[in-house]
Amino acid sequence: MVKYQLLQGNRTNLPVNGFQNSTIGSRLTNQLSPAGVHLGRSPKHRKWAISEAPMLRNYKPLLPIAANSLFNHIQSSAFQQSLPPLSRFSSGCPKMATNESIKPENEDQLKHIFDQKRVLRSSVRKALKAMDPSLRSQEDNVIQSIVLEAPWFKSTQRLCAYVSCSALREVDTSRLLSEILQHPPKDGYSKKIYVPRVEDKNSHMRMFNISRMDDLIANSMNILEPAPVDSDGNEREDVMQTKDPIDLFLLPGLAFDKSGRRLGRGGGYYDTFLKNYQELAKAQNWKQPLLVALSYSVQIMDEGIIPLTPKDVLVDALVSPSGVIPISSAALDIMKV
Ligand SMILES: Nc1nc2c(c(=O)[nH]1)N(C=O)[C@@H](CNc1ccc(C(=O)N[C@@H](CCC(=O)O)C(=O)O)cc1)CN2
């Protein structure tokens, strides 16, 4: 069954991105310009914009039944009702809420939110496992092409990106990394890249500069990461010690929504790191980096499903197979849609 497709040129009322009856579907189908840029308004008339890369014009993914039904299951009200009830700290938040407004009053409420996160993680993992490998690789390609062709990526000089792990069913970043690393450091197109290394189980992660894939070795979780010292015994550059600001973070995660919520794998590594980096940027008077998460279609949840704690850092934008979804005003500005 063709669950969704994007058509060339004309306005369409086809379900997009699997969101047959959802707001993103109606947003996307509001307007579709000949240039392939969608600009629509949500039912609540909040301005929304989604850009679509030209190569998506003929994109017609087939959502396999298993992944499709799991996806529907996650999105269904039956599933949502089976979750531990969303507390007022994690649901019904206004769109574009800042997490500062969400303050659980006690340990029980916080525990309740972490329980909700655990249930959601497990469902999304199942949906990712059920995803057809050819659909996955199609989505991997489209997402990476969108990033590589985006002006905001092309103009990036320094970025932090994750090294994708196929066993975790993360959106592939291998093409992005090899494109970045193939340009020698002094090349006009070159970008400096930093990738994560887990330091301990206490949500402590660092980001080190790498210049080739051989700089990476598999850790105990089978994720490729850099050693803090290179083969010549020189210390790698730690992004928290660089004198120049990072423009962009490409973020992994299990689930995302269009108000910027991101559900990670539960270690708290990225939230802790991003908070520290944002504080560093503020102290240095640098522009804040753009936080962009890469997401398969099946990982985008309706709003109100992803629980939020005060420590969760909101993302500025998503890149999914249907295009770029700018969320914050910084993203709308930089991504110019
Ligand atoms: N590619 C990549 N690198 C990354 C992260 C990531 O999410 N992706 N991290 C982001 O934090 C940090 C590592 N954190 C991780 C946390 C959990 C798991 C993991 O294997 N989780 C299993 C479940 C384990 C369990 O619950 O017992 C899973 O999600 O299936 C991996 C990395 C730093 N590096």
Ligand SMILES: Nc1ncnc2c1ncn2[C@@H]1O[C@H](COP(=O)(O)OP(=O)(O)OP(=O)(O)O)[C@@H](O)[C@H]1O
């Ligand atoms: N009941 C709890 N009370 C307080 N802290 C908890 C509780 N359960 C988990 N944590 C901590 O919260 C952190 C995980 O937070 P969360 O689940 O929001 O991470 P995440 O957003 O999925 O991960 P990441 O930031 O790496 O993407 C971990 O440091 C964990 O030890």
